[in-house]
Amino acid sequence: MYDIKQLASFLLDGDSLKVWEYIQKNKRLSLHEIYENMITPAMRYIGFLWENNEITVADEHLATATCDFVLSKLGYNVEKIKLDQKAMFLCLEGEQHYIGLKMVNNLFEEHGWETKYFGPNLPLEYALTAALEWKPNVIGLSVSIVHYLPKLKEYIAELVNLPHKPEVLIGGRLAAKYNLVPYCTDNTIILTDLLSTKEWLKNYHMGGKRNAAL
Amino acid sequence: MNYHLIVNKVTEMIYEREPSLLERFGNKGKEKCREDNHHHMKQLESACELNQSVFFTDYAVWLNGILTKHGMKTEHLIDNFKIIQHVLLEAEDMDKEKTETYRLYLSEAIAVLEGGQVKGAV
Numbered sequence: 001m002y003d004i005k006q007l008a009s010f011l012l013d014g015d016s017l018k019v020w021e022y023i024q025k026n027k028r029l030s031l032h033e034i035y036e037n038m039i040t041p042a043m044r045y046i047g048f049l050w051e052n053n054e055i056t057v058a059d060e061h062l063a064t065a066t067c068d069f070v071l072s073k074l075g076y077n078v079e080k081i082k083l084d085q086k087a088m089f090l091c092l093e094g095e096q097h098y099i100g101l102k103m104v105n106n107l108f109e110e111h112g113w114e115t116k117y118f119g120p121n122l123p124l125e126y127a128l129t130a131a132l133e134w135k136p137n138v139i140g141l142s143v144s145i146v147h148y149l150p151k152l153k154e155y156i157a158e159l160v161n162l163p164h165k166p167e168v169l170i171g172g173r174l175a176a177k178y179n180l181v182p183y184c185t186d187n188t189i190i191l192t193d194l195l196s197t198k199e200w201l202k203n204y205h206m207g208g209k210r211n212a213a214l
Numbered sequence: 215m216n217y218h219l220i221v222n223k224v225t226e227m228i229y230e231r232e233p234s235l236l237e238r239f240g241n242k243g244k245e246k247c248r249e250d251n252h253h254h255m256k257q258l259e260s261a262c263e264l265n266q267s268v269f270f271t272d273y274a275v276w277l278n279g280i281l282t283k284h285g286m287k288t289e290h291l292i293d294n295f296k297i298i299q300h301v302l303l304e305a306e307d308m309d310k311e312k313t314e315t316y317r318l319y320l321s322e323a324i325a326v327l328e329g330g331q332v333k334g335a336v
Contacts, residue, residue, distance in 0.1 A: 051276075053283040146273065147256055150263045177272075183264075 002026070007042040011063040012055060019070050031078060031110050035103045036194050043067060043099060067099055075106040083112035083205075087138035090118035090127055092151050097144035097173065104140055104171060104197050111201045113138075124155055128162070135164045144173035152183045160185050171197065215308075217255040223301045224251050228294060250277075254298060258316045267319045274323035292327050295320045 010018040023034055046063050049055045089105045091098050098120040105117040116134060118127070131139055139159050143152055152170070159168050170180055171191040180190055191197045225248045229235055235243060261270035278291050299320050302313050 051280050051283065053280070146264075146269045147260045149269075150260055178266075178268075 002038050002041075004038070004041045004045055007038060008045045008049070008063070011042060011046060011066050012049075012059050014062045014066050016066050016069050016073075019066060020073065023070070023074070031074060032107060032194060032198050034074065035107075039067060039071070039103070040100075040194070064099065068102065071099070071102050071106060075102075075109060078106070078110045080109060081112045082114070085113045085138070086115070086134065086136040087113050087140060088116040088118065088127075088130060088134065088136045089140040089142070090122040091120040091142045091144075091172075092148045092155060093123045094121055094151075095143055095145060095148045095172075096120045098142065100144075100172060100194075101140065101142040103194060104142075104191070107194065107197055107201065108138075108140075111205070124151070124158060127155070128158055131159060131162055131166065136166055138167045138169060140169040140171065142172035143170070143175070146174065149174060149180075149183065152180070156183070156185055156188055160187065169197075169200070215259065217252060219307075220298070220301055220305055221248055221251040221255060223304075224294070224297050227297045227301070231293070231297075251294070251298070253277075254294070258319055261319055262312060262315045267322050270319040271323045271326045274327060278327055288327055292324050295324050295327075 007019065007022055010022060023029075023038060026034070026038075029037070043063070046055070046060060050057070050060045087105075087108050089101050089108075091101055101119070102117060105115050108115050116130070116136070118130070127139075141152070141155055141159075143149055156168050156170075159166065167187070167189060168185075169189045169191055170184060174180060175190050176192045184190065189200065191200060225244065228247060229244060235247075239246070257270055257273045261267060261273075274291065274295070278288055281291060282288060299317050302308070302317055305313060
């Protein structure tokens with residue numbers, strides 16, 4: 001398998017070149033496999049190191065910035081077959097954990113979707129304005145910290161009621177850890193991880209839609 | 215809600231009960247203690263709003279893991295939670311039902327930190 005600690009140490013050094021070379025050694029991997037089997041475990045390991053007082057907040061920020069750059073580079077290189085589908089992605093107001101959301105955005109792009117990636121901390125009023133104007137088929141929301149979860153209900157209620165009736169997807173650390181169904185509407189899709197996102201995309205393209213959490 | 219008064223009272227009580235903390239960690243440590251207690255109150259508020267105590271007990275377990283790596287003891291966090299429970303009893307500007315829910319969630323977190331079973335989790 002992959003040397004996750006090695007990859008994590010490149011990220012912690014802020015050495016995007018070494019991270020890139022490490023990923024390129026495994027050229028046959030799909031984007032999903034790189035995210036699921038390399039980047040996600042490396043970033044989780046970095047979180048573990050912080051929790052264990054082995055690295056500082058500054059180290060963790062440098063690793064996140066480096067990871068962000070590498071994700072942009074990975075997304076830029078993807079060959080895309082354009083479909084007539086649009087998706088926008090954002091983190092709830094206050095939420096700063098955006099790496100997972102960025103990976104999901106890249107997966108959608110890889111599957112031919114036109115996307116707008118709004119990143120962390122987007123207040124609802126601006127999300128609504130952007131969605132009203134651009135009319136995406138799908139709006140993906142991410143929430144990782146419990147403190148921001150009470151806002152989720154309000155975001156979903158407002159977004160599903162937009163005139164063009166977009167589909168709302170929910171992801172992030174909390175979607176994997178807790179049952180978020182009580183905070184969603186009946187037609188909200190909960191995606192618990194990258195694999196369920198990939199499956200949802202495949203299913204969507206085949207014409208079906210289902211809740212990946214059920 | 216602004217928890218400024220509650221947090222200040224809790225912090226003062228912690229340092230009154232254990233004056234050695236000021237010698238060990240200085241004023242910076244006291245400020246961190248205040249920050250931590252703001253986080254505790256925010257977590258209680260979110261868990262209460264979501265009507266799920268597990269959000270607070272999970273936070274307590276996660277935080278305890280971090281604090282113990284920084285040289286603190288589980289008893290410190292348990293004592294901190296007990297002091298919040300005590301101060302909440304005197305918080306006249308807070309809704310009584312909410313105060314009771316916070317106190318219940320704190321009890322559940324204390325039980326988990328002590329290695330006991332979670333009682334009455336919603």
